[in-house]
Amino acid sequence: VGRFDLLGVEHYTVVIRDITARRNAEARLHEHQAELAHVSRVSLAGEMAAGPAHELSQPLTAVTAYARGCLRLLAESVSEPILLQEGIQEVVQQAERAGDLLDRLREFVRGGEYRRAVTGVEVLIDAVLGLTRVDAMQRAVEIEKRIDPNLPAVLADRVQIEQVLVNLLHNAMDAMDAADSPRRLIVIAARRNTSYAVEISVADSGPGVAAEVADTIFEPFVTTISNGMGMGLSISRSIVDSHGGRLRMAHGVRSGARFIFDLPTAELEASSDAR
């Protein structure tokens, strides 16, 4: 509202702008982004399902074998309770192993709101290495962890950041597989970047990313892997963006690729809250 005098008469100018449309558009955009994030999480889970499916078949095979063995012992009235006990104990243990795997998968696929919490970087990385361990072993990939001691805790949505890291590790393994790299090494590193950020990086000894596609790899549906959807890096970048960092690419081990992103330290958030 503006006010001015003109020839002794008070005049007012009032500007009224209808922003309903803009508000609605923004709301729709947010909704769309949330949907997209969920859809991509599900499709990413689909891409990854081959790994967990194999991981699950291991404990299930063990459960079946032990249970069958126990049944047979019972049918033949073998009077060795110790043996039966051992078998049933293993059934329980392996069923629990399968349950844990399912829990982790469910947590991964679950939509839900964005939940940030104070998290230790090493805990986060160890969880991801646990998820990818079998896959790495089967592809004869060595994963080296280089984490600076005394790293501050970060503020992050653990599930989302795990998703980013799993994606980066799978990309690295796929790239080395596709190129049939003789030396298959991934270095996952974390160090303090600035006083308010921790830098996490995943470097591989694969062929690297060709210069002509380097500019487009973060765009949706761009993939150099034949069976991929090309959503991984694009989703990963938006997740890192929402944490206030940036996912970027550099050179890895020898000719390989390296992906880097930052996470805010928990201290930063605490000090800005206090202000």
Next chain:
Amino acid sequence: MPDKAVFVVDDDAAVRQGLQFMLRAAGYGVEVFPSARSFLEDYDPRRGGCLLLDVRMPQMTGLELQQQLNVRSWRIPVIFITGHGTIPLAIAAMKAGAFDFIEKPLREEALLESIERALHWK
């Protein structure tokens, strides 16, 4: 004198020991190995028996072990077990002379039936 032993090579300890438990309960002599290499080092081809072999393992895969057996002319029947029962893999294994191909999670009847046939194979 060839025995009726079943040799199991699988890198997953739970699977390997589970199979050992089940097959022992079914009355077989069972020996387990955590890797293809350890089997090649310890197995005496005069013993006969049959081999339950996981396809996907780190370092030397099941298919590579099968090639080694062929190179050494060790005529032990190989039953492949795999969670990735892909057709190309099965074809490659059968072409290289695999006795049978069974998918995880295993069906006991199918496995025991295959082992019986393998042990009587000449």
